[in-house]
Amino acid sequence: MITAQPGSGPTVLRMLLGSQLRKLREAKGVTRDDAGYTIRASGSKISRMELGRVSFKERDVQDLLDLYGVGEEEAGSLIALAKQANSPGWWHKYGDVLPDWFQVYVGLEEAASLIRLYEVQFIPGLLQTAEYARAVVQLGQPSATPEEVERRVGLRLARQEVLTKPGGPRLWAVVDEAALRRPIGGEEVMRAQLVRLTEVAGEANITLQVVPFRSGGHAAEAGAFTIMRFPEVDLPDVVYLEHLTSALYLDKREDVEKYTEVMERLSVEGESPERTIEILSGMLEEVIDE
Numbered sequence: 001m002i003t004a005q006p007g008s009g010p011t012v013l014r015m016l017l018g019s020q021l022r023k024l025r026e027a028k029g030v031t032r033d034d035a036g037y038t039i040r041a042s043g044s045k046i047s048r049m050e051l052g053r054v055s056f057k058e059r060d061v062q063d064l065l066d067l068y069g070v071g072e073e074e075a076g077s078l079i080a081l082a083k084q085a086n087s088p089g090w091w092h093k094y095g096d097v098l099p100d101w102f103q104v105y106v107g108l109e110e111a112a113s114l115i116r117l118y119e120v121q122f123i124p125g126l127l128q129t130a131e132y133a134r135a136v137v138q139l140g141q142p143s144a145t146p147e148e149v150e151r152r153v154g155l156r157l158a159r160q161e162v163l164t165k166p167g168g169p170r171l172w173a174v175v176d177e178a179a180l181r182r183p184i185g186g187e188e189v190m191r192a193q194l195v196r197l198t199e200v201a202g203e204a205n206i207t208l209q210v211v212p213f214r215s216g217g218h219a220a221e222a223g224a225f226t227i228m229r230f231p232e233v234d235l236p237d238v239v240y241l242e243h244l245t246s247a248l249y250l251d252k253r254e255d256v257e258k259y260t261e262v263m264e265r266l267s268v269e270g271e272s273p274e275r276t277i278e279i280l281s282g283m284l285e286e287v288i289d290e
Contacts (some may be wrong), residue, residue, distance in 0.1 A: 011107025012230060013054030013085035019234050020078065021061070022050040024068040038067045047098065053104065056082040082181050092153040097148060100245045108249075110162055112169040116263050117226040120176040123193060127173065127200055129210075132193045133157070135185030138266050163205065172207040174266045180210065180283060187287055193283045194214055201277050209270035210279050227259055 023209065025035055025046075032043035039045075039060040043094055061082045065075045091098060091106045098106070109126075117124055127221045130153055137144065137152045144152070162168050180197075183190050201208040226240040239250040239259045252254060271279060 009089050009090065009107050009110045010085050010087055010236065011052065011104060012111040013081060014054075016232060016234055017061075017078065017081050017085055018050040018052040018071065020070075021064060024070060025050075027069060028068050030067060036066065039063050040056060055086050058082050062163075063111050089213070090158070091155065094158075097151045097155060099245075104249065105157060105192065105242075108230075108238055108240070109159065109169075111230055112228040113231040114172070115169050115226060116172045116174075116229075117178075117224070118174045118178050118266055119224050121182075121224065122179055124175065125156050126163060126171060127197060127206075128156060128160075129189070129196050131189045131196060132185055135189055139184070155159040165205075168205065170205045170207070172209075172267075173196065174209045174211060174263070174270050177210055177212045180280070191284065192286045193249050194280055194287065198277060198284065199279045201280065203271065206216060207273055208276050209267060209273060210247065210276045211266060212279070215269055225259055225262075227256070227263060230244070233241045 001206050025032075032046040034045045035046045039057075041060075045054070049056065049060075055112045058079055061079060062075070065078060070078070079151070089107055089110065091103060091110075095103075104260075115126075123130075123132060126132070128136065133156045134149060137156075141149065141152070163171060180194070184193075197208065200206050224242070228238045228240065230237075236251045236253065237256045237260070239248075239256055241248040241250070270276075
């Protein structure tokens with residue numbers, strides 16, 4: 001009934017369990033409010049559970065399964081899934097510098113099979129050097145202590161390990177030329193960052209494209225976004241939009257399709273991966289000449 005890939009993290013397991021609970025509720029014609037009453041909660045709590053946005057109490061899951069008339073064998077497998085979904089991910093040790101709204105993203109990133117993103121302001125976090133990441137953190141958190149800055153940099157570098165682990169996701173990054181030209185951290189930092197990009201651009205699981213200034217206006221004028229796809233057939237693609245103090249996670253088909261269409265257009269408008277490497281090499285030479 002549920003197809004979870006080996007090693008799926010708690011975020012995806014919660015989404016899978018929530019999706020299954022929603023299907024069971026709808027099949028029985030039970031409203032969210034009625035389901036919420038059964039577990040001494042509200043309909044909005046049921047909505048958050050079905051979206052995988054909160055952890056699951058085993059008692060609540062059992063009560064809902066009883067309400068939906070689920071048999072003992074199936075209920076047992078779903079209770080076991082709830083136990084797995086409640087286990088903390090590796091990123092929880094960074095809870096002191098990791099906002100709740102971003103914990104969801106890290107969990108999704110960890111479980112994705114394909115990550116497609118567009119960046120206009122900075123180099124994508126998964127491709128940043130430690131020095132560049134440190135400069136970005138200091139810009140965004142000017143009052144942070146040195147210890148907090150290093151914790152945030154450590155989290156960013158730990159996230160990057162997803163690209164080298166067995167069965168990790170494929171990354172397809174489309175980066176606006178503005179992000180490459182903006183001298184974050186100074187010349188030395190940017191030189192090392194450009195070297196890093198030329199190196200990773202040749203990796204089998206990484207596709208990197210630049211959208212040059214000469215392209216003029218393009219499909220993503222609204223700003224940066226990320227689309228994540230998962231190997232689990234029960235899960236929809238998720239679009240991630242980050243704001244200053246929060247984020248949006250879109251999984252409705254019509255929303256995802258619009259962003260997917262924009263990403264496809266960006267991929268066409270951007271330079272080819274081969275040409276992108278040439279552009280990066282040229283920019284690197286400019287920095288060295290200066």
